[in-house]
Amino acid sequence: MIDLTPLDTLYDAGRGEALPLPIELAQLYGPLRFPPHPQRPYVIGNFVTTLDGVVSLQVAGHAGGGDISGFNLHDQLVMGLLRAVADAVIVGAGTLRASPQILWIAEQTYRPLADVYRSFRAALGKPQPPLNVIVTARGEIDLSLPVFQSGLVPVLIVTTAEGARQIRSQHPSSTIQIEAIETAGSLSVRSILEVVSRVRPCEVILTEGGPRLMGDFLAEKQLDELFLTLAPQIAGRDDATERPGLVAGKIFAPQQAVWGTLKSIKQGGSHLFLRYSFESATAAE
Numbered sequence: 590m591i592d593l594t595p596l597d598t599l600y601d602a603g604r605g606e607a608l609p610l611p612i613e614l615a616q617l618y619g620p621l622r623f624p625p626h627p628q629r630p631y632v633i634g635n636f637v638t639t640l641d642g643v644v645s646l647q648v649a650g651h652a653g654g655g656d657i658s659g660f661n662l663h664d665q666l667v668m669g670l671l672r673a674v675a676d677a678v679i680v681g682a683g684t685l686r687a688s689p690q691i692l693w694i695a696e697q698t699y700r701p702l703a704d705v706y707r708s709f710r711a712a713l714g715k716p717q718p719p720l721n722v723i724v725t726a727r728g729e730i731d732l733s734l735p736v737f738q739s740g741l742v743p744v745l746i747v748t749t750a751e752g753a754r755q756i757r758s759q760h761p762s763s764t765i766q767i768e769a770i771e772t773a774g775s776l777s778v779r780s781i782l783e784v785v786s787r788v789r790p791c792e793v794i795l796t797e798g799g800p801r802l803m804g805d806f807l808a809e810k811q812l813d814e815l816f817l818t819l820a821p822q823i824a825g826r827d828d829a830t831e832r833p834g835l836v837a838g839k840i841f842a843p844q845q846a847v848w849g850t851l852k853s854i855k856q857g858g859s860h861l862f863l864r865y866s867f868e869s870a871t872a873a874e
């Protein structure tokens with residue numbers, strides 16, 4: 590049973606053709622559009638943050654996004670919608686370690702809409718689940734996790750040569766694709782996106798972070814839009830625990846401040862669902 594009220598659209602400056610949403614999603618979310626992006630994938634991010642900017646409580650058993658959103662159903666709706674539209678979902682290894690049971694598919698978000706998400710993907714001509722992409726430099730990845738073992742999603746690990754050696758020493762099954770980029774340490778997002786697009790031709794690429802990977806996307810201007818859920822809780826911080834915000838490992842302001850442009854605001858109770866676009870290096874080429 591769908592126990593969700595429609596989101597209220599308070600502002601919408603969306604451009605582009607409306608995607609063929611099934612009636613249930615159209616009623617709950619309203620139209621979903623992406624601006625034209627000829628010859629290249631459109632890269633979007635999805636995050637949830639508290640009012641005080643915390644994206645992970647960093648408490649064992651409570652480190653994931655659910656504790657940030659309050660396991661909010663509208664947040665799950667939007668997460669599912671974005672996964673349903675994505676050809677690939679990219680996450681950093683830290684996000685996998687914090688939420689080891691996850692598969693990055695729409696059906697694992699707001700479950701009463703699982704069939705609806707599936708029919709939306711079919712209408713988009715995307716019968717396969719999105720490629721689940723894990724990014725790791727070190728390659729210390731637990732290959733016994735469901736994302737690698739369930740057989741429900743195609744998986745790609747993008748890593749360094751050393752990371753690939755580390756992963757191959759676990760004798761991964763041939764269904765896990767491993768692509769090494771010849772650099773040591775942090776991989777450039779541009780090279781990650783190239784590998785992903787080679788493995789799976791993409792119209793829309795979604796990243797669900799985490800903060801370190803998101804910092805790299807923003808630093809290289811490889812993010813077209815951010816879908817940001819603002820959850821009405823104040824999580825707090827103290828000197829003992831580091832509680833990350835949307836970005837870790839990168840400083841932008843004041844010298845290289847990254848400013849977004851507001852594209853839409855939706856409201857579900859006291860949660861806000863914001864959409865911001867960013868200047869993209871790829872769009873400018």
Ligand SMILES: NC(=O)c1ccc[n+]([C@@H]2O[C@H](COP(=O)([O-])OP(=O)(O)OC[C@H]3O[C@@H](n4cnc5c(N)ncnc54)[C@H](OP(=O)(O)O)[C@@H]3O)[C@@H](O)[C@H]2O)c1
Pocket residue numbers: 635636637638643644645646647652653654657680681682683684685687688724725726727728729774775776777778797798799800801802803805833837
């Ligand atoms: N609230 C939200 O919406 C949300 C969304 C996502 C994540 N989170 C939370 O954020 C926390 C994780 O934070 P995090 O910053 O550690 O997340 P992360 O960015 O997912 O993971 C960092 C790790 O990913 C790999 N990585 C990231 N960028 C890379 C690059 N450019 N090249 C090579 N490897 C790269 C590295 O893995 P190796 O160490 O293996 O080399 C790095 O240590 C978790 O608690 C998670 O639940 C919250």
